[in-house]
Amino acid sequence: MDPAAIEQLLEQAHATHRGIFIVGPGKLSLIEDRLPETAFTKEGIVTASLGNCRCSSDNKAIQQFTRHARIPRNAERVALGHETVQLVLHAPPASGLRPGDVVAITPGHSSTKVDPVSFEPSPEGVLAALGYSYTHLGGLRTFNVVPIKSIKIVRDQGFGALFNIVRDLPPWASLNTLAHAEPFACCYGALKNTFVLEADGEFTYGLPPRCRLAYLGGTSRMAMINLGIVSALPESEQPMAVAITGSPAKLKILERTELITQLRRRGVRVELLDRAAPDLLEKLRKIGPFEVVFTNYPSQEIYDQAVAIIARGGNINNYAGAVDPDIGYNMKIARATRTPTLRDEARARLAFLHHPLSPTDFRRRHGPQPGGLLLLAGFAAAPDRLRGYLEALPAGQRVACAEPGLAASLRAQFPALDFTADADGRVDDAVIAEGGAAARDAYAVLEPRLQRGAAVTFADGESSIFIRSRRAHYDTRHQICGPEVPWTMTNTSEPQSEDMAIQVAKPVDLDWLVAGIAGLYHAVEMIGDVAEREPFGSFFTLVQLPELPYVRVAAADFRAKARELGGAGEAGRAAKALLEAAPELEKNGGRWSRRVEELLYAGYGVAYPLG
Ligand SMILES: NC(=O)c1ccc[n+]([C@@H]2O[C@H](COP(=O)([O-])OP(=O)(O)OC[C@H]3O[C@@H](n4cnc5c(N)ncnc54)[C@H](OP(=O)(O)O)[C@@H]3O)[C@@H](O)[C@H]2O)c1
Numbered sequence: 162m163d164p165a166a167i168e169q170l171l172e173q174a175h176a177t178h179r180g181i182f183i184v185g186p187g188k189l190s191l192i193e194d195r196l197p198e199t200a201f202t203k204e205g206i207v208t209a210s211l212g213n214c215r216c217s218s219d220n221k222a223i224q225q226f227t228r229h230a231r232i233p234r235n236a237e238r239v240a241l242g243h244e245t246v247q248l249v250l251h252a253p254p255a256s257g258l259r260p261g262d263v264v265a266i267t268p269g270h271s272s273t274k275v276d277p278v279s280f281e282p283s284p285e286g287v288l289a290a291l292g293y294s295y296t297h298l299g300g301l302r303t304f305n306v307v308p309i310k311s312i313k314i315v316r317d318q319g320f321g322a323l324f325n326i327v328r329d330l331p332p333w334a335s336l337n338t339l340a341h342a343e344p345f346a347c348c349y350g351a352l353k354n355t356f357v358l359e360a361d362g363e364f365t366y367g368l369p370p371r372c373r374l375a376y377l378g379g380t381s382r383m384a385m386i387n388l389g390i391v392s393a394l395p396e397s398e399q400p401m402a403v404a405i406t407g408s409p410a411k412l413k414i415l416e417r418t419e420l421i422t423q424l425r426r427r428g429v430r431v432e433l434l435d436r437a438a439p440d441l442l443e444k445l446r447k448i449g450p451f452e453v454v455f456t457n458y459p460s461q462e463i464y465d466q467a468v469a470i471i472a473r474g475g476n477i478n479n480y481a482g483a484v485d486p487d488i489g490y491n492m493k494i495a496r497a498t499r500t501p502t503l504r505d506e507a508r509a510r511l512a513f514l515h516h517p518l519s520p521t522d523f524r525r526r527h528g529p530q531p532g533g534l535l536l537l538a539g540f541a542a543a544p545d546r547l548r549g550y551l552e553a554l555p556a557g558q559r560v561a562c563a564e565p566g567l568a569a570s571l572r573a574q575f576p577a578l579d580f581t582a583d584a585d586g587r588v589d590d591a592v593i594a595e596g597g598a599a600a601r602d603a604y605a606v607l608e609p610r611l612q613r614g615a616a617v618t619f620a621d622g623e624s625s626i627f628i629r630s631r632r633a634h635y636d637t638r639h640q641i642c643g644p645e646v647p648w649t650m651t652n653t654s655e656p657q658s659e660d661m662a663i664q665v666a667k668p669v670d671l672d673w674l675v676a677g678i679a680g681l682y683h684a685v686e687m688i689g690d691v692a693e694r695e696p697f698g699s700f701f702t703l704v705q706l707p708e709l710p711y712v713r714v715a716a717a718d719f720r721a722k723a724r725e726l727g728g729a730g731e732a733g734r735a736a737k738a739l740l741e742a743a744p745e746l747e748k749n750g751g752r753w754s755r756r757v758e759e760l761l762y763a764g765y766g767v768a769y770p771l772g
Contacts, residue, residue, distance in 0.1 A: 184237070204308060206306065210303060215699075272520040320658055337699070442470070486632070492625065537560065600624035626641070709765070
């Protein structure tokens with residue numbers, strides 16, 4: 162972009178400008194604000210937002226406000242928007258950025274609870290993230306500042322590069338397609354995180370080739386992006402069958418998409434199923450069982466469907482984490498096979514536990530978490546068994562017993578083990594003995610204490626437990642381990658830089674998904690309407706063309722809105738922009754594209770930033 166234009170934007174960034182903030186539960190507001198002057202020193206990176214896509218997860222944050230896992234408890238307002246593409250205006254050389262760089266920002270900034278200003282660890286803190294945790298950074302602010310120290314913090318937290326710089330963009334790629342780098346990475350990461358535990362104990366990652374795959378609540382935008390990635394896999398790795406459940410109206414739209422047509426043409430069986438059909442489960446079972454199931458809508462009904470159709474050893478992706486803390490997955494655990502000796506039992510059971518290599522690494526390893534706390538529960542009536550487990554533990558292992566007083570009596574007998582942990586502290590590994598209701602209740606008490614990536618195994622099995630979706634999605638990301646366990650569970654919600662970089666470097670065209678747009682000043686209306694009606698597709702905010710109204714992407718709608726706006730003042734600029742772009746939509750069948758963006762910018766009288 163022309164350096165003079167960047168200088169001009171930087172000048173404007175010093176002044177008051179507008180942004181969209183969550184200001185209370187269910188409350189969004191377009192507010193005037195300015196950046197602190199420290200933003201323009203060697204401590205800050207200043208950016209202009211070019212565009213932002215609306216995400217359903219925004220809605221959960223809007224509803225919950227300070228009860229959300231990523232929003233500070235004491236926040237008065239937070240800047241909204243994490244699916245964003247931005248233009249760098251000011252960057253100290255140490256940042257590795259240059260003014261004029263177009264960037265997609267990695268949204269996950271900490272995988273452990275921190276104070277989002279100092280980034281110091283804090284039990285009362287948040288999982289700091291773009292669009293949830295800050296006042297001066299969000300996709301729906303005109304101008305933003307990112308402290309330069311965040312680059313190192315995000316890398317240290319395992320998310321990779323904070324800024325994914327756009328270079329060598331194909332000429333067709335649009336701002337919208339770049340803003341989709343974030344949801345692309347969510348879906349790409351979700352597929353990468355999927356794993357199957359083979360009979361020999363090895364993990365195989367990614368979608369199993371020729372599997373059966375189900376998207377429940379699958380007319381959602383994220384399911385479409387996910388399926389778009391799946392459809393780009395080599396044919397030998399594509400699923401043999403895909404089932405998508407949704408409302409008849411949206412399934413009808415889906416039926417006509419190029420995505421579904423192409424998959425079918427390649428021999429993939431694609432079944433689109435009415436989510437309200439009384440015989441839905443029966444139909445799903447006829448296609449399945451499914452090796453991989455994505456739950457794209459958070460409800461008890463969807464979670465129950467997932468459990469009913471998953472293949473043994475399959476993977477349920479708890480993709481749509483729940484707002485309701487009391488809904489989740491019922492898991493039926495089979496009876497454990499007896500081993501010849503207690504020593505064998507303990508060794509095998511401890512080896513069943515498995516963890517990710519780091520909080521942000523999809524690869525896994527067997528055994529208790531190094532340096533972690535292992536909890537033994539339900540051993541009070543079986544002292545020999547308990548001793549068997551303690552004997553199997555490596556020297557220095559931190560260990561606690563759920564039953565009060567039990568650990569104290571063992572300290573002298575096992576001096577090599579570390580019994581000093583707070584018996585109510587956070588747990589990395591747990592072995593729960595006893596089955597039935599006792600095991601179920603022990604798990605229910607334990608779940609809130611699990612660390613992120615924790616592992617739990619049931620020494621006797623034969624129990625039914627309830628895994629809370631909200632906790633597992635945002636907080637614990639734990640696994641239930643052992644051969645008695647019917648399925649594994651994954652989640653994603655903090656996309657990594659390396660996955661965003663794929664979309665930035667070689668974008669998948671996601672313009673076909675755009676159903677509606679708005680300028681910044683009309684985005685609150687758009688977000689509210691989409692939350693209420695849940696229409697099909699993506700909804701994109703053009704931050705630099707703030708007066709553009711909320712409008713459906715269709716030539717007739719562009720023209721009708723232009724007529725409503727009339728020809729005077731700022732509204733006149735917006736009307737002119739819509740009229741410039743309408744013929745292109747007419748020509749291309751109402752499809753969003755870079756050309757449409759260029760025409761809107763030209764009509765509005767603003768330089769197109771990817772030019
Ligand atoms: N894990 C992650 O990293 C991640 C990332 C982004 C988003 N998410 C989550 O993924 C979910 C989907 O997000 P999105 O942006 O793709 O959503 P979206 O496009 O707004 O779609 C929501 C879908 O829910 C369906 N739906 C509505 N009511 C339903 C019900 N009672 N039962 C079943 N389905 C129902 C609707 O389909 P029909 O009208 O056809 O039924 C609609 O298509 C959200 O919960 C979001 O927070 C997760």
